[in-house]
Amino acid sequence: LAKTTQPISMDSYEGQEVNITCSHNNIATNDYITWYQQFPSQGPRFIIQGYKTKVTNEVASLFIPADRKSSTLSLPRVSLSDTAVYYCLVGAGDTDKLIFGTGTRLQVFP
């Protein structure tokens, strides 16, 4: 299983762009990269998923370099409600379980 490493915490201010980078050096050829968001006492919520290059949706963008050994979640113009824990997950390919790490705790200040 590909292990992921991401910063334990990040701080930002409202209106700023936040980039959270995740490293996954052992990613397998058929693995996708998925990011989830979790608020306290709530279930994880899917944000975005990608395989390579760039993916964008209404919430975030995901940048994946050619070697796929890392990925960056970009949250444009964060608000206080984006304060949460963000998890980077890499698919195991031969299993359907999600392996969550400790995530990145993002704190947005006014």
Add this chain to the structure above:
Amino acid sequence: EPEVTQTPSHQVTQMGQEVILRCVPISNHLYFYWYRQILGQKVEFLVSFYNNEISEKSEIFDDQFSVERPDGSNFTLKIRSTKLEDSAMYFCASSGMRDQETQYFGPGTRLLVL
């Protein structure tokens, strides 16, 4: 937007008692999961379920745990004889397909074992 629902939202029980946590997955999904999160810790995989049988389970999912899909809509997690260390948030999730497919999580059931 369709969502996964879970009941109850909170459950308090005495050690040794049986509890059943209930989930209604998204209606056209075929894969169902249970995860748990002990306070302040990581989200941990417990079990996955497909075609009326367990497809994968973790070492946490011992003989005290069982899952069932009693009808076409519900998916349940039973803990036969609860222990103090079973206190956690329990999340149900579902997906349309396995393997790389997005899993959609419910709001969770907070279980407290006294």
